[in-house]
Amino acid sequence: MMRQRKADRVLPGFNLSLGFTVLYLSLIVLIPLAALVIKSLDLSPSEWWDTVTNPRVVASYKLSLLTSFYAALANLVFGLLLAWVLVRYRFPGKRIIDGLIDLPFALPTAVAGIALTTIYAPKGWIGSLLEPLGIKVAYTPLGITLALIFIGLPFVVRTVQPVLQDMESDMEEAAVLLGAYRLRTFRKVILPELLPPLLTGFALAFARGIGEYGSVVFISGNMPMKTEIAPLLIITKLEQYQYSQAAAVAVGLLLISFVLLLGINLLQRWSNRRLRVVSKEA
Numbered sequence: 001m002m003r004q005r006k007a008d009r010v011l012p013g014f015n016l017s018l019g020f021t022v023l024y025l026s027l028i029v030l031i032p033l034a035a036l037v038i039k040s041l042d043l044s045p046s047e048w049w050d051t052v053t054n055p056r057v058v059a060s061y062k063l064s065l066l067t068s069f070y071a072a073l074a075n076l077v078f079g080l081l082l083a084w085v086l087v088r089y090r091f092p093g094k095r096i097i098d099g100l101i102d103l104p105f106a107l108p109t110a111v112a113g114i115a116l117t118t119i120y121a122p123k124g125w126i127g128s129l130l131e132p133l134g135i136k137v138a139y140t141p142l143g144i145t146l147a148l149i150f151i152g153l154p155f156v157v158r159t160v161q162p163v164l165q166d167m168e169s170d171m172e173e174a175a176v177l178l179g180a181y182r183l184r185t186f187r188k189v190i191l192p193e194l195l196p197p198l199l200t201g202f203a204l205a206f207a208r209g210i211g212e213y214g215s216v217v218f219i220s221g222n223m224p225m226k227t228e229i230a231p232l233l234i235i236t237k238l239e240q241y242q243y244s245q246a247a248a249v250a251v252g253l254l255l256i257s258f259v260l261l262l263g264i265n266l267l268q269r270w271s272n273r274r275l276r277v278v279s280k281e282a
Contacts (some may be wrong), residue, residue, distance in 0.1 A: 019127070026199070040247035051245045060230040061253060067141055067229075068209030071148030073155075075205045076198060077158025078149075086137055086157075088166040104151045109214025116147050117218045117225035139221030144229065147215045153204030159201035160194060167193055199268040211258050218220070 040048060051057065086098050104112065120127045127138055137143045150228035167190070213231040220227040230253050237246035 008275055030192060032161050036247050036254070037251055039244060040251045042244040046108045046142060051248040056224055056228070057230075057233060057249055057252070059225045060228050060233045060249075061256065063141060063144070063228065064210055064253070065256065066228040067144045070146050070213075071152055071195050071209050072202050072206040074145075074149050075156045076131070076202050079153055079201060079205075080160055080194070080198065081163055082153075083157045083160040085218050088159060104154055109151065109212065109269050110218070112214040113218035114146060116143070116150065117121055117213065120146065129214060134151065137218050138226060139223070141227060143219040143221075144216050144227065147219050148205075148209040151212060151215050154203035155208065156198070159197045159204070163194060163197045170191030195271045196268055199264060199271060206264070207257065210253065272274040 024167065038263060043051065060065065061089075082101065086094065086101075117124075117138055119125050120143055122131050122138065124138070126138075130137060143278070211231060213229075213235070216229055217232055220229060220232070222228055222232055230249065234246045234249050234253075237243075
């Protein structure tokens with residue numbers, strides 16, 4: 001029996017696979033992050049703390065985190081809606097719309113930033129219509145959020161879409177036949193199944209938004225203490241040859257992002273356990 005199992009294996013053994021995995025992660029992730037931390041340690045502890053708590057740096061942290069959170073939250077709602085429409089309905093041009101969802105993946109981020117700025121600038125196609133109403137998009141946190149929504153939408157759609165495709169409609173039809181309203185059916189039957197992929201898509205969109213640079217740098221206006229994001233501040237310090245301070249700002253942003261993503265992953269694990277308990281009781 002053991003020989004048969006070994007003969008059926010196509011991939012290399014565990015030791016070889018684990019070795020390649022650790023080597024790959026070390027070269028691509030661990031070693032660069034370690035070098036970043038080591039470079040930031042060129043500063044003394046007081047200098048490091050003064051750098052990451054500088055009002056300009058704190059303002060950039062706050063702007064990056066809040067706009068990324070709001071963009072991921074918007075993508076959570078509209079990404080679910082798009083995935084639902086693409087899976088549950090048939091209509092002309094469905095394949096075209098489905099293909100356009102992946103456009104932010106293929107489009108260079110700088111091109112996306114220039115396009116959004118052109119459209120939402122005060123003299124742009126949409127910006128000129130919004131300006132008389134007192135709504136300013138470009139060169140404001142709203143414009144940054146809009147750019148992050150653009151680049152983060154595919155993460156939510158592509159994580160929710162396969163789950164919706166695998167979900168059978170029998171339970172939904174049974175709930176409706178038993179007298180449940182549509183909202184109650186969605187909340188009690190559909191949403192628990194979609195919660196794990198929704199959290200995954202939210203985490204991916206949020207993480208992408210925190211480190212986004214190309215699509216944001218044009219539409220933000222780059223005004224210190226107002227529309228200056230953390231990645232832009234890191235680039236600014238690098239251009240000024242302040243490598244240790246740039247590394248310190250990057251490490252601070254990395255730590256904040258790690259804590260937030262860890263919380264999201266713990267919430268996702270809790271939702272998975274709760275879903276398993278509910279399915280077993282059912």
